[in-house]
Amino acid sequence: MVAAMSSLRIGPVTDDATLEDWRLVHNAVVPDAAMSTDEARERVGRYLLEVAYDGDVLVGCTTVRPPEAGGGASTVIVRVLPQWRGRGLGSALYERAMRQAAEQAPDAVETVVWAANTAGVRFAEARGFAEVDRYEPEPGAVPYLTLRRPSA
Numbered sequence: 001m002v003a004a005m006s007s008l009r010i011g012p013v014t015d016d017a018t019l020e021d022w023r024l025v026h027n028a029v030v031p032d033a034a035m036s037t038d039e040a041r042e043r044v045g046r047y048l049l050e051v052a053y054d055g056d057v058l059v060g061c062t063t064v065r066p067p068e069a070g071g072g073a074s075t076v077i078v079r080v081l082p083q084w085r086g087r088g089l090g091s092a093l094y095e096r097a098m099r100q101a102a103e104q105a106p107d108a109v110e111t112v113v114w115a116a117n118t119a120g121v122r123f124a125e126a127r128g129f130a131e132v133d134r135y136e137p138e139p140g141a142v143p144y145l146t147l148r149r150p151s152a
């Protein structure tokens with residue numbers, strides 16, 4: 001695991017190339033909610049979006065959404081491309097994103113998992129998140145789960 005992670009580079013979306021990499025991972029992991037370039041760009045100023053590379057190879061991305069003005073939860077979402085999972089990358093991205101969320105002094109931290117991503121549900125539950133809400137885009141569709149945990 002150490003060798004696999006020694007060349008892990010994580011940094012913010014700063015230009016069109018990193019925005020496209022962020023979007024590529026997002027859309028591969030949640031094809032049901034695939035985003036256009038404009039939709040992704042619209043999030044850059046409002047959310048902290050980061051991309052992760054193993055050397056030069058794109059492996060994952062993160063989203064950290066601050067709480068609404070006046071309080072509430074930060075939202076942390078970690079995504080790793082399927083072929084790179086199970087080697088600690090998601091945990092490394094998660095720890096970094098949780099530190100970034102903590103700087104926002106939220107009341108709690110939430111994550112959103114498309115229920116089809118069963119590894120994602122297990123990953124979140126193993127880190128103390130519990131389901132607080134679910135949303136079905138249309139009747140019978142695979143739901144999105146909102147899970148919450150204390151911020152510290």
Ligand SMILES: CC(C)(COP(=O)(O)OP(=O)(O)OC[C@H]1O[C@@H](n2cnc3c(N)ncnc32)[C@H](O)[C@@H]1OP(=O)(O)O)[C@@H](O)C(=O)NCCC(=O)NCCS
Pocket residue numbers: 001029076077078079080081084085086087088089090091092111112113114117119120121122123124126
């Ligand atoms: C959730 C997700 C980010 C995990 O990414 P990952 O790179 O596989 O994460 P890790 O390798 O750090 O950990 C995954 C599991 O493998 C285990 N693991 C970690 N290192 C390992 C290794 N070297 N060998 C084998 N297993 C390992 C971990 O114990 C972990 O188990 P857990 O999920 O039961 O806690 C990934 O499955 C994903 O992108 N899912 C879809 C997106 C999603 O649902 N995100 C929401 C969660 S915030």
